Amino acid sequence: MSHIPVAERRTKIISREQVFQWLAQLAGEMDLVAPIDVDGYIFYRKIDDADEVVLDYTKPVLSIKDVFFPPTDKLFLIEQPAGELKILPPAHSTKQVLFGVRPCDARGLQVLDAVFINTEPSDPYYTQRRDNSILIGMACHEMGATCFCTEMGSSPDDARDMDLMLTEVDGGYTLESITERGSQLLKRFSLALDDFSTKNTAESALPISRYPYPSQERWLDHFSDNYWEDMAERCLSCRACAYVCPTCRCFDVRDEIQTGDDGSQIYARIRCWDSCTGYAYRRIAGGHNPRPENAQRLRNRLYCKFFYFSQQYGPDACTGCGRCIDVCPVGVDITEVLQQIAGITVGEQNNPEEVGVL
């Protein structure tokens, strides 16, 4: 199912120094979010100093989703001056450039777009941030140990969802302009489009999939398997998988009371990340909980990823970034689940030589 469309793209090669000069210009004009090193871990962060940006990294610990769908998002404020209640909508988001975005994370935004933008009614908080953002992608030069984007229809150099794309080559980086918005951004900086060459990017040579991707019928057939209970014996319901996931978007809504210096109180309606693997996720006020068992909740998350979500919104809710495998404290591996549903005994894989080759 891996497929990169053949597209006419405009490219040029720029040096590492030019990349940093450009980043400095960008940081001077608008908010810049880019991968930086925080105590040995890579995170996408809003930065002021372009020199902080790292160019050599596999994938940031957290996905880019936080920028568009923050862990805690203020929906509005509720003021009660002299008894008269007023609802204050949030300020609009500002223009920003996201640099060094990995293809799996840009794919993740397409998945979130399907919920928050393309399904009516659109979500204004997410949509405004998307509208105000330009994505500059960075191709991965190799797949990480837990990466499986190629199983999910993408690839380490998938530029589809970017505005501009950088790929490391001998002597610097290939800069490709993917969208009109990307071209417009270049025009405003020293990287003028006039010396870009037009090239036909051939279909990328993708690594061979490790196992067949399970069909929708197979998911239907395996819903009542004991497998889920076996898996869930390990699951701690810690929700780490959902928090690092570029596509998990479930949330909780409640009010917070903020007290000003003068003692006056203002309420904030906030939404926070939540996950269907948590015990209380479905529990209602009367105490009824339709999913009290770990196995039911773990199964729901995995069915959402590969079965429910596509029926509700279109795409699968997994980009193959592998972060859930990285963080799971008890070794639940989403690719093992795919193999199980596809009917392949775990360990009985294709030739490992074919894995992770670009």
Added chain:
Amino acid sequence: MTAVTHNDMLPELGALATIKELGAEIKLFSVRLLNGGRQDYLPGQFAFLSAFGVGEAPFGIASARDNGGTLDFAIQRLGSVTTRLHELGEGDIIGIRGPLGNCFPMEQFKGKNLIVLGGGIGGAPLRPVIQTVLKQRSEYGQLTILWAARHPSLLVFTDEYDEWREAPDTKLHLTVDQPDSKWDHNVGLITELLERVAPEPENAVTITCGPPIMIYHVNKMLVERLGYLPEQNYVTLEARMHCGLGKCGRCNLGEKLVCVDGPVFTMNDVGEMLESYL
């Protein structure tokens, strides 16, 4: 990309016009929207009510249209939002978002015999169904109301029972699990009552709201003992939800979302869901 013109997470403001005690820890709130507000809501739809400073929760709208410019909500004190709402007084301001979700197909119900089964606070979203039928009484067939609760103090809309009983072609049957000394109606489960009083399945539909276990057993009785088909049995399902807009993901039953695909389903729809609502 889509231009954002509207924010569906922002509530409108409404005043609590009247608050009436309905039962033990149950109150009926009539909400008047400060801006005049939408009056085009339909039986079965729900809305989120905000108790500012605590949060918001979804409630079935308990009144039919043309309710004197207000929307009614019958609310049992159970969680943090309902506890705060119960502390508020007449004239206090709350937030309201809605109407949301689908509705009972009242047009399709015309000419049919209706059996309405309410369990406890589950009677709330069924009141607009009853009101709609009584208002256009000749448009519908027989109306049989089965109203149940654990205890007489948990029966809702008791002061409307005489009006229901007096309406033409309308019967009301009451039952509780634990009667008190004054109770002179049925004692026992709603399914036992249903078996005794249910009309023939021909040209009939049933409409149920109550705890999931009641919905399950009512449907089982109707299908296995009384000859009804699952598609004749309408239910409105409750689920934890935080947006009502198909975004927050919380109310899924398999690939269905209660907030946008429901809350009204037939038991045929429910039977095809991959996941149980129980």
